[in-house]
Structures are given as C-alpha cells and as structure tokens.
Amino acid sequence: MSVTAPAxxxxxxxxxxxxxxxxxxxTVVVNEGPSFSAAAVFTSNRxxxxxxxxxxxxxxxxxxxxxxxxxxxxxxxxxxxxFALTHQSAEKLAExxxxxxxxxxxxxxxxxxxELLPAGALITGISQAVALRDSSESSGGESARAIMTTDSKxxxxxxxxxxxxxxVTLGGMxxxxxxxxxxxxxxxxxxxxxALLEPDQLDRAxxxxxxxxxxxxxxxxxxSTNDQVSLLxxxxxxxxxxxxxxxxxxxxxxxxxxLQLHADAEGASHEIAIEVTGALSDTEAVAVGxxxxxxxxxxxxxxxxxxxxxRVLAAIGTADASFDxxxxxxxxxxxxxxxEGAPDRPRTEVDLTPRKTHVLIELHAGDASATVWTNDLTxxxxxxxxxYSS
Amino acid sequence: MSVTAPAxxxxxxxxxxxxxxxxxxxTVVVNEGPSFSAAAVFTSNRxxxxxxxxxxxxxxxxxxxxxxxxxxxxxxxxxxxxFALTHQSAEKLAExxxxxxxxxxxxxxxxxxxELLPAGALITGISQAVALRDSSESSGGESARAIMTTDSKxxxxxxxxxxxxxxVTLGGMxxxxxxxxxxxxxxxxxxxxxALLEPDQLDRAxxxxxxxxxxxxxxxxxxSTNDQVSLLxxxxxxxxxxxxxxxxxxxxxxxxxxLQLHADAEGASHEIAIEVTGALSDTEAVAVGxxxxxxxxxxxxxxxxxxxxxRVLAAIGTADASFDxxxxxxxxxxxxxxxEGAPDRPRTEVDLTPRKTHVLIELHAGDASATVWTNDLTxxxxxxxxxYSS
Numbered sequence: 023m024s025v026t027a028p029a030x031x032x033x034x035x036x037x038x039x040x041x042x043x044x045x046x047x048x049t050v051v052v053n054e055g056p057s058f059s060a061a062a063v064f065t066s067n068r069x070x071x072x073x074x075x076x077x078x079x080x081x082x083x084x085x086x087x088x089x090x091x092x093x094x095x096x097x098x099x100x101x102x103x104x105f106a107l108t109h110q111s112a113e114k115l116a117e118x119x120x121x122x123x124x125x126x127x128x129x130x131x132x133x134x135x136x137e138l139l140p141a142g143a144l145i146t147g148i149s150q151a152v153a154l155r156d157s158s159e160s161s162g163g164e165s166a167r168a169i170m171t172t173d174s175k176x177x178x179x180x181x182x183x184x185x186x187x188x189x190v191t192l193g194g195m196x197x198x199x200x201x202x203x204x205x206x207x208x209x210x211x212x213x214x215x216x217a218l219l220e221p222d223q224l225d226r227a228x229x230x231x232x233x234x235x236x237x238x239x240x241x242x243x244x245x246s247t248n249d250q251v252s253l254l255x256x257x258x259x260x261x262x263x264x265x266x267x268x269x270x271x272x273x274x275x276x277x278x279x280x281l282q283l284h285a286d287a288e289g290a291s292h293e294i295a296i297e298v299t300g301a302l303s304d305t306e307a308v309a310v311g312x313x314x315x316x317x318x319x320x321x322x323x324x325x326x327x328x329x330x331x332x333r334v335l336a337a338i339g340t341a342d343a344s345f346d347x348x349x350x351x352x353x354x355x356x357x358x359x360x361x362e363g364a365p366d367r368p369r370t371e372v373d374l375t376p377r378k379t380h381v382l383i384e385l386h387a388g389d390a391s392a393t394v395w396t397n398d399l400t401x402x403x404x405x406x407x408x409x410y411s412s
Numbered sequence: 413m414s415v416t417a418p419a420x421x422x423x424x425x426x427x428x429x430x431x432x433x434x435x436x437x438x439t440v441v442v443n444e445g446p447s448f449s450a451a452a453v454f455t456s457n458r459x460x461x462x463x464x465x466x467x468x469x470x471x472x473x474x475x476x477x478x479x480x481x482x483x484x485x486x487x488x489x490x491x492x493x494x495f496a497l498t499h500q501s502a503e504k505l506a507e508x509x510x511x512x513x514x515x516x517x518x519x520x521x522x523x524x525x526x527e528l529l530p531a532g533a534l535i536t537g538i539s540q541a542v543a544l545r546d547s548s549e550s551s552g553g554e555s556a557r558a559i560m561t562t563d564s565k566x567x568x569x570x571x572x573x574x575x576x577x578x579x580v581t582l583g584g585m586x587x588x589x590x591x592x593x594x595x596x597x598x599x600x601x602x603x604x605x606x607a608l609l610e611p612d613q614l615d616r617a618x619x620x621x622x623x624x625x626x627x628x629x630x631x632x633x634x635x636s637t638n639d640q641v642s643l644l645x646x647x648x649x650x651x652x653x654x655x656x657x658x659x660x661x662x663x664x665x666x667x668x669x670x671l672q673l674h675a676d677a678e679g680a681s682h683e684i685a686i687e688v689t690g691a692l693s694d695t696e697a698v699a700v701g702x703x704x705x706x707x708x709x710x711x712x713x714x715x716x717x718x719x720x721x722x723r724v725l726a727a728i729g730t731a732d733a734s735f736d737x738x739x740x741x742x743x744x745x746x747x748x749x750x751x752e753g754a755p756d757r758p759r760t761e762v763d764l765t766p767r768k769t770h771v772l773i774e775l776h777a778g779d780a781s782a783t784v785w786t787n788d789l790t791x792x793x794x795x796x797x798x799x800y801s802s
Binding site for chain 1: 635722
C-alpha cells in the first residue's frame with residue numbers, strides 16, 4: 023500500500039513540531055528514478071496557498087524528483103514570508119537530495135490558513151526526513167499518517183496492473199476530511215507508479231481520473247486553497263503499459279482513495295451516493311447531483327433519517343440542466359418515493375438507518391449518468407467546524 | 413401595520429385545520445378597489461409548486477382582486493389533484509367575493525412538499541375567511557400569523573409616503589424562516605398600497621425593490637418551490653405618487669420585511685451582514701458576498717465565535733468576480749484581520765459574541781458594493797431541519 027509500493031520510491035517522515043497536538047507532521051516522498059516524469063492537478067480556487075503557487079511552476083516541465091508535504095499549517099495567506107518559506111523548503115529538499123534543483127520539488131501544506139509555519143522546525147525536519155527515508159512499506163504508511171489533519175485514519179491504496187511485459191504497480195495516499203468539494207476535491211494526494219511513461223501521458227491520465235473520482239466528491243461544497251494531486255512515475259519497472267490499461271488502473275486507484283475520503287468526511291453519519299441517470303450530458307448529470315449534494319436542507323434531512331424527497335426536487339430545480347421536473351423519479355435506498363414529480367411509495371418505507379445511502383434521480387431526458395458522493399449535514403459537522411482548528 | 417394598513421384592503425383569517433399543530437392557517441387578503449393593479453415576482457426555481465404555476469398565469473394581466481394564502485402544506489409535487497385544488501381555491505375565492513373571476517386570484521401555499529392538502533377543509537375555510545374579512549388592523553395581524561410556518565413571530569411593516577396630494581400608505585406581511593435563498597428569497601410576502609398606479613409601474617418597482625432586499629437574503633442557500641411576493645394597489649387614496657418616491661418607499665418596506673426574515677432565520681445565533689466594497693460591478697459584489705454566505709465552514713466558524721478570516725478568502729476565491737485575492741482586506745466587527753491577503757490584527761481581537769455580525773470585504777478592484785445578509789450554521793439549524801417538518 024501507499025506511495026512506496028511501486029519500485030523506485032522512498033519516503034521519510036518526522037515529527038517536526040508543526041502540529042500543536044504533536045506526532046508526525048512532515049514527510050518527503052522521493053522518486054529514486056530512473057525516470058522522473060510527473061503530473062499534478064491543483065485546486066481551481068483562485069485563492070491559492072503558497073505551495074500551490076510554487077508547485078504550479080515546478081510541474082511545468084513535467085519532471086519531479088521529490089515532494090514534501092506537511093500538516094500543521096496551510097501556509098496560505100501568510101504574506102511574502104510564507105512564500106519564501108515554501109521556496110526555502112524546496113531548496114532544502116533539493117539540497118538534501120544532492121542531485122536535484124528546487125524546481126524539481128513539489129510542496130504541499132495543509133492545516134490552518136493565515137498562520138506562518140515555524141520556519142526552523144520545517145527546514146530542519148526536511149533534512150531529517152530525507153536522511154530517514156527508505157522504500158519500506160512502513161515508510162509509506164508513516165507518510166500517509168503524517169499528512170492527516172482531522173482525518174480519523176490514514177488513506178492508502180495500491181493497484182497492480184498486469185501487462186504482457188510484467189506487473190506495473192500504482193500506489194497512493196490521501197488526506198482530506200473536510201472541504202471535500204470539487205475543482206478538485208480538496209485534498210492532498212500523492213500517487214506513485216513504477217511505470218515508464220511520459221509527462222503528457224501522466225497529465226492526461228491524471229486529469230481524466232480526477233474528473234470522475236476526486237471531482238465528484240462534494241462533501242460540504244467548500245473548496246480548499248491547498249488542493250494538490252500529484253502523480254510521480256519512476257520507470258523502475260522498465261515497463262510502458264498500454265495507456266488505456268494504465269488509465270483504467272489509475273482511475274481505480276483514485277476511486278479507492280476518493281471513497282476512503284468520502285467515508286471519513288468530518289462529522290458525517292451517512293455516506294450518500296447520488297446517482298443521476300437520464301441526463302442530456304455527463305456535465306448536466308453532475309450538475310444535478312451536485313445541486314442535491316450542496317443542499318443543506320436535504321443533507322440535514324438525511325441526518326434525521328428522513329426520506330424528504332421534496333427537498334431533492336427543490337434542489338434539482340436550481341440545477342443548470344435540461345429536464346422536466348414533473349417527469350422525474352426519485353428513489354432512496356431502493357424505494358421509489360417520487361414518480362413523475364408526484365408522491366409514489368410512502369417515504370416511511372425508506373430505511374435510512376444504514377450509513378451507506380443511495381439516492382437515485384431518474385431525469386428521463388437523455389442517456390448520460392453520473393454519481394456524486396456527499397455526506398449528511400450533522401450537528402457533529404457543525405461542532406467540528408465551529409472551533410478554530412482548520 | 414400589515415396588509416390592512418392602506419385604505420381599500422380587507423383580510424380574513426381562519427383555522428381551517430391544515431396545520432397539524434392547529435391555529436390560524438388560512439387567510440385571504442382582498443383588494444376592495446377601486447383599482448386592482450398588481451404585480452408579483454416568483455421563485456426562480458424550476459421546481460415550482462402548483463400555486464406558483466397558477467399565480468404566474470393569474471398575474472399576467474396585472475389585475476388581482478384577492479389572494480389566498482395557506483400554511484400547513486406547500487401543495488408542491490402533489491400531482492394533478494394538487495393543481496386541481498389550487499384552481500378550485502381560486503374559483504371558490506372568486507365565487508365567495510361575488511364579483512371576481514378565478515383568473516383575478518393569486519394563490520400561495522407554504523409547508524411540506526409532496527403532501528396533498530385536505531381539499532374540503534381548504535375550500536370551506538376560504539368561504540369562511542371571506543365572510544369574516546374586515547379592514548381592521550387586527551385582521552392584518554391575524555393574516556400575518558396565519559402564514560407562519562417555523563417563524564417564531566409574525567412579520568409586518570408599514571411605510572407612509574407623503575406626497576403633495578396627501579399620504580399614500582404601504583403595508584406588508586411576510587413569512588419565511590428557512591430556505592432564505594435568492595431568486596427570490598424563499599418567502600411569502602404580500603404588500604398592499606392605496607396608491608393609484610398602473611400594473612407596469614408596480615411590476616418595475618417590485619422587481620427593483622426585491623433585487624436589493626429579498627434577493628440579497630441568503631440564509632442557507634436553499635431555494636424554495638413556493639416563493640411569491642405580491643404587490644396589490646387599491647388606488648383608494650386617489651393619489652398617484654411620483655414613481656421615484658414610490659419606489660423608494662417600497663424598497664424601505666421590503667428591506668424592513670427582509671431584515672425581519674433575516675432576524676428570525678431557523679436556528680440562527682448570528683445575523684451576518686456581508687458587505688462587499690470595491691467590486692467591478694454590483695453583480696460581482698453580490699457574487700462575492702454570496703460565496704461567503706453559502707460557505708458552511710465560514711458559517712460554522714461564526715457560530716463558534718471564531719473570526720476565521722481564512723475561510724472568507726477561501727470562499728471568495730470561488731466567486732465569479734474579478735479581483736486579486738492577494739489584494740483583499742477583510743474586517744470583522746470593525747477589526748481588520750486581513751490586509752492584502754495576509755494577516756493583520758490578531759483574530760482574537762474580534763468580538764463575535766453580539767448577534768449582529770458585520771463582515772467587510774474590500775476588494776479594491778472597482779467602485780461597486782453590495783450587502784448580502786446571511787446567518788450562521790448552528791447545531792439548532794441542523795436539528796430543526798433534520799426532522800420531517802418542512
């Protein structure tokens with residue numbers, strides 16, 4: 023599991039003293055080669071943290087030697103000093119590796135916005151993490167734990183892709199328990215593979231996979247300033263897989279991580295899959311799903327185990343999509359409660375006590391479909407987010 | 413106060429047995445003439461309740477004799493039977509008045525979506541309400557109480573407009589404690605005036621006034637299926653005021669009602685005014701304000717009396733507006749906590765214990781400004797909306 027599963031990757035983790043509660047909070051993931059192809063996608067929020075502004079430049083040439091990630095502070099809206107610290111982090115990591123330049127380094131930070139990280143602790147931690155790094159499975163696991171903020175557990179995944187020439191491995195880790203909104207889905211994700219691929223192949227595959235996985239998570243509609251999903255390819259397997267097969271494997275890995283994020287969303291008591299069928303296009307299907315995923319009244323009803331389908335219809339009526347609201351069917355956990363915009367089975371027949379909740383919205387307007395994943399709006403969500411902590 | 417304040421209006425209210433908790437739940441407001449000019453604006457949700465579909469047709473000729481409003485059921489997504497009941501309500505009211513046709517009647521309903529109202533009780537209630545109607549102040553107050561759902565108090569307002577020919581009066585009532593989102597602002601509002609004006613004058617004035625009052629309330633981002641704001645003019649004063657003066661008076665009345673709705677939003681512990689200055693246009697100022705008003709993380713922070721300005725910047729970064737996020741200043745209750753996208757005064761200096769909260773966002777991009785009103789996201793909000801009740 024995790025980022026050290028593919029050949030050619032090492033990871034090192036330390037407790038640098040960035041998190042007030044202590045524990046591992048800084049990790050480096052190093053591509054040991056022989057190839058250094060990479061791709062990354064970033065938050066579409068225009069309010070971008072310093073590490074995002076840095077990494078957008080660093081990824082431009084498609085070459086990445088290593089990535090440093092810290093929890094305990096987002097380094098966002100921290101002024102010129104904050105950007106200098108991001109720059110310095112990249113330089114320190116490059117220097118510690120000995121054979122890299124700062125422009126080959128990606129930087130990720132997560133935590134509170136508007137507070138400077140302690141520069142000395144961060145820089146010292148980077149040197150220590152590099153020195154400690156190895157390619158063991160446990161190092162990958164420690165990396166995944168170091169990037170946790172309000173996550174209750176680390177998120178890791180692994181996929182093996184069998185090719186005529188042998189097996190290619192993909193590994194990944196993710197963090198993100200709040201602000202799981204698209205564009206992309208507010209998270210830090212690092213994916214590694216020992217496949218031998220070009221940067222533009224990685225870039226296309228990563229964008230496609232993100233679009234149907236991370237970008238369809240919409241836990242609370244809030245978009246982060248620090249989202250970054252990176253894909254590093256070491257080429258250490260010596261195998262160039264078929265690109266279609268690689269894309270499929272990457273999508274499976276991303277979906278695995280996305281659903282782990284979904285299951286661990288802050289304060290949630292339901293994991294809600296909103297499946298929209300019969301839309302005119304994928305985009306419209308997603309728009310309809312998202313309108314429900316962002317409706318606080320619907321989300322509060324699910325928290326109350328209440329199959330309030332009227333709130334589903336009220337929500338989709340605001341979506342930018344073509345369909346007749348009086349032709350829509352809505353089912354919850356297999357019970358069709360609304361048929362053609364009118365009551366069908368009694369809502370009391372719906373059992374909403376299971377954590378996993380399925381809402382099916384049949385638009386009957388076309389052939390496209392999509393699933394958007396969200397969570398319920400709970401008193402715990404409000405509690406967790408009403409203290410100054412994230 | 414209320415709808416009977418202007419000359420030429422009467423109101424009658426009964427407990428028709430539509431509300432499970434009992435109490436007055438059906439009211440009629442009758443324009444006794446001599447003029448019957450009217451205007452109305454409706455929810456922009458495409459999921460429209462039967463009374464909206466009806467009233468959109470009825471208002472087309474700019475003539476309204478009376479309006480019937482009920483709480484206890486939204487009559488939305490109730491199938492053909494539901495629409496027939498709306499039609500029947502208008503016919504019964506016209507018949508009871510004796511000198512009107514159904515096409516001169518507006519219908520408003522509020523309450524649960526997807527459940528049929530008891531037809532017999534509703535129709536009987538309409539006849540009784542018409543028979544009971546009078547133009548007393550208390551009748552106007554009873555009307556305002558009859559349309560309450562989760563409102564904790566009735567909302568009424570009155571404005572006197574002095575003209576060279578004498579005084580013109582405007583009166584109004586409103587209901588709406590949840591789903592206060594724009595387009596318009598999820599509510600039932602009836603405004604009356606004894607001014608002598610043409611339907612197109614009323615229409616223009618009502619749209620302008622709604623745009624800067626009801627449409628800038630965004631309590632929880634959820635848009636209703638039943639919103640309707642109606643303006644009836646009896647001409648009973650015999651006075652045609654200057655249109656600018658009338659528009660100003662109408663805007664004042666709408667603002668008064670809007671802020672009463674704001675103050676009574678479901679479960680709220682803070683009334684938040686988000687003032688955006690320095691935008692390129694009014695539209696962009698509103699878009700920026702709304703992005704904050706709809707950010708659950710920001711709203712939860714305010715509930716926790718936490719001046720988490722990072723969440724303000726993260727929210728506005730998603731708004732469709734032109735400005736430099738690293739040039740923005742943010743103040744909360746008079747303390748500038750962010751200057752040019754970096755920390756300014758310590759957030760601990762902000763006192764968020766008062767119920768009224770002011771967030772000032774200075775974009776420094778242009779000269780336009782707007783205020784959007786919202787509320788915090790509280791555990792009470794989640795509680796109130798997690799039981800099947802609205």
